[in-house]
Amino acid sequence: MTILSKLSQIPFKSIVQNSKNSYQTLRWLHKPISRSTILRTWRICGFGTGLAAVTFRKVSCAPRISSKRIDHLRSKDQNASMTMWELWQLIKPFFGWFFAAIVCAILSAYINIQIPLCLGDLVNGIVEIIKDESKNLRSQFEHLRPSAMHLMTLYVAQSALTFLYITFLTILGERMATKLRSDLFQKLLHHDMAFFDSHKTGELSARLNADVQEFKSSFKLCVSQGLRTFAQTIGCIGSLYFLSPTMTMYTVAVVPGIILAGSAIGAGLRQLSRRAQAQSATASAVSDEALTNMRTIRAFAMEKLESKLFDNELDKARAMQEQLGIGIGLFQAGTNLFLNGMILSVLYGGSNLISKGEMTPGALMSFLVSAQTIQRSLSQLSIIFGTAIKGWTAGGRVLEFQRLQPSIPIDTGVCIPYHTLWGDIKFDNVSFSYPTRPGHNVFENLTLSIPAGQVVALCGPSGEGKSTITHLLERFYEPKTGKVTLDGRDLKELNVEWLRGQVIGLISQEPVLFATSVEENIRYGRPDATDQEVRDAARAAHVDEFVSRFPSGYSTIVGERGAQLSANLIYVIKDKKALESGTHEQLMAKKGSLYRKLVEAHNVD
Numbered sequence: 001m002t003i004l005s006k007l008s009q010i011p012f013k014s015i016v017q018n019s020k021n022s023y024q025t026l027r028w029l030h031k032p033i034s035r036s037t038i039l040r041t042w043r044i045c046g047f048g049t050g051l052a053a054v055t056f057r058k059v060s061c062a063p064r065i066s067s068k069r070i071d072h073l074r075s076k077d078q079n080a081s082m083t084m085w086e087l088w089q090l091i092k093p094f095f096g097w098f099f100a101a102i103v104c105a106i107l108s109a110y111i112n113i114q115i116p117l118c119l120g121d122l123v124n125g126i127v128e129i130i131k132d133e134s135k136n137l138r139s140q141f142e143h144l145r146p147s148a149m150h151l152m153t154l155y156v157a158q159s160a161l162t163f164l165y166i167t168f169l170t171i172l173g174e175r176m177a178t179k180l181r182s183d184l185f186q187k188l189l190h191h192d193m194a195f196f197d198s199h200k201t202g203e204l205s206a207r208l209n210a211d212v213q214e215f216k217s218s219f220k221l222c223v224s225q226g227l228r229t230f231a232q233t234i235g236c237i238g239s240l241y242f243l244s245p246t247m248t249m250y251t252v253a254v255v256p257g258i259i260l261a262g263s264a265i266g267a268g269l270r271q272l273s274r275r276a277q278a279q280s281a282t283a284s285a286v287s288d289e290a291l292t293n294m295r296t297i298r299a300f301a302m303e304k305l306e307s308k309l310f311d312n313e314l315d316k317a318r319a320m321q322e323q324l325g326i327g328i329g330l331f332q333a334g335t336n337l338f339l340n341g342m343i344l345s346v347l348y349g350g351s352n353l354i355s356k357g358e359m360t361p362g363a364l365m366s367f368l369v370s371a372q373t374i375q376r377s378l379s380q381l382s383i384i385f386g387t388a389i390k391g392w393t394a395g396g397r398v399l400e401f402q403r404l405q406p407s408i409p410i411d412t413g414v415c416i417p418y419h420t421l422w423g424d425i426k427f428d429n430v431s432f433s434y435p436t437r438p439g440h441n442v443f444e445n446l447t448l449s450i451p452a453g454q455v456v457a458l459c460g461p462s463g464e465g466k467s468t469i470t471h472l473l474e475r476f477y478e479p480k481t482g483k484v485t486l487d488g489r490d491l492k493e494l495n496v497e498w499l500r501g502q503v504i505g506l507i508s509q510e511p512v513l514f515a516t517s518v519e520e521n522i523r524y525g526r527p528d529a530t531d532q533e534v535r536d537a538a539r540a541a542h543v544d545e546f547v548s549r550f551p552s553g554y555s556t557i558v559g560e561r562g563a564q565l566s567a568n569l570i571y572v573i574k575d576k577k578a579l580e581s582g583t584h585e586q587l588m589a590k591k592g593s594l595y596r597k598l599v600e601a602h603n604v605d
């Protein structure tokens with residue numbers, strides 16, 4: 001508990017009773033501090049510092065299990081930061097709410113400054129009643145009414161303003177976060193394929209969710225508490241100056257030093273916060289990759305290893321977060337110690353002025369409450385400072401991916417009119433390497449011509465570059481040299497959205513389904529297709545019969561990435577027709593089934 005908290009708990013009555021000799025009121029301040037008290041305090045400080053040092057060392061030396069499998073998941077972008085201009089761009093669309101919140105926060109701070117002064121007036125009134133020797137207490141009491149009413153009005157106004165600025169800030173924070181998330185998602189959807197080759201899903205979803213959340217909470221706290229406490233501090237310093245310029249000078253003189261020291265420590269903590277958040281993103285990426293590849297993990301019985309890998313990354317993130325917490329804790333503890341010491345020394349010197357009778361009891365009360373407001377505000381500011389560091393870093397991490405510009409814009413370029421489109425494809429001296437492997441040329445000076453209307457199959461060993469040809473044709477990547485043309489026009493001139501959406505149909509060798517019905521998955525490329533068109537497409541792909549056998553037919557939910565579609569089902573296919581389907585047990589139980597014959601013929605267990 002702080003010295004000022006103790007002072008404010010001295011009942012009014014005791015101050016009033018001793019008002020004739022105000023020196024007595026603060027007499028305990030002059031009491032010499034015993035040697036044993038100093039030693040005890042020193043020991044407690046020493047023990048606290050030692051404990052912090054041991055913990056700090058412990059978290060710095062957290063276990064490090066090296067794992068090459070997850071090296072590619074580590075976040076490489078550790079310089080994420082946000083400028084004031086970028087912050088302003090985020091606030092600008094919701095400036096009305098921001099302005100309203102600021103006005104309410106400042107008004108609330110102004111009222112908080114007025115309350116101690118008004119309280120002082122009330123105390124002065126009470127002192128008058130006690131001093132009055134005419135014993136006309138009733139009429140003196142009536143004089144208190146305006147001050148009491150004034151104080152009551154301030155309390156009510158302060159509550160109303162608190163409600164308003166919290167409401168405005170909630171609306172502002174939620175809208176900003178929604179826009180930030182929506183803009184980032186939109187930007188991610190338009191990034192080059194090369195971007196997705198070098199950034200893992202877990203990392204991207206951490207930025208889209210956890211970082212936006214962190215930024216929103218910190219922003220709300222910093223604006224609501226930070227602005228109010230800052231305005232309160234400035235206002236209360238003004239009040240203190242009004243009450244006693246000498247004591248105020250003592251207080252304000254050291255503030256620039258504190259701000260400088262705070263900025264230096266802040267820079268270090270920001271760096272630590274960036275590293276901690278990047279490590280948390282790596283941990284998310286590890287769990288994300290494991291959960292995505294659950295079947296492979298099961299098949300290789302790698303549950304324990306995956307769990308260990310995740311724990312290891314989690315442990316590093318925890319250690320960094322603890323380091324950050326300890327850093328912020330030390331900063332806050334130092335600030336508190338400084339603030340308490342500052343107020344104690346100011347009061348100690350100030351008691352001298354009071355003993356000379358230069359202050360009224362009301363002014364003393366006002367001084368105590370104002371000083372306590374400053375002390376509370378400053379210690380709250382140091383907490384807000386820690387939150388601001390985390391929020392600033394999180395905002396920077398979100399904006400980092402927003403700033404990147406895709407090198408292949410999808411909505412510019414020309415579309416060849418439908419009636420003049422033939423479909424002649426040419427690869428003209430094309431050399432290519434994937435951006436993540438610049439040293440490995442998949443092909444050099446490839447020349448290939450596919451005339452319109454011809455069916456061409458590319459055959460070759462795995463890894464020879466067959467899929468890469470389709471990637472270049474879809475313009476997922478740009479050739480290093482040479483060009484790919486459609487009807488003689490370089491793909492670079494064409495509108496990518498039109499090319500991918502209306503000209504080229506791609507079926508991947510590892511089709512990925514969305515967790516919705518079979519029908520909606522077929523309709524994915526053309527959301528306006530009718531039910532009949534969906535069935536016609538299924539018939540053309542020879543899946544109509546297979547889908548119709550499900551109890552819910554085309555409405556069957558395929559599960560995440562299509563896992564439920566064929567989870568344990570086995571299909572025996574001949575001439576593009578599914579002759580038998582069922583689980584291993586069901587097909588083996590059927591006498592004379594093709595599957596059973598196949599199993600028996602190959603002597604499979």
Ligand SMILES: Nc1ncnc2c1ncn2[C@@H]1O[C@H](COP(=O)(O)OP(=O)(O)OP(=O)(O)O)[C@@H](O)[C@H]1O
Binds near residue numbers: 434437460463465467
């Ligand atoms: N996104 C990528 N980033 C880096 N290298 C890649 C990427 N995709 C493929 N490669 C590499 O490019 C080369 C050609 O791969 P590609 O997939 O085109 O071969 P493929 O002939 O289609 O093989 P498969 O028959 O197995 O599908 C391989 O060495 C492969 O490892």
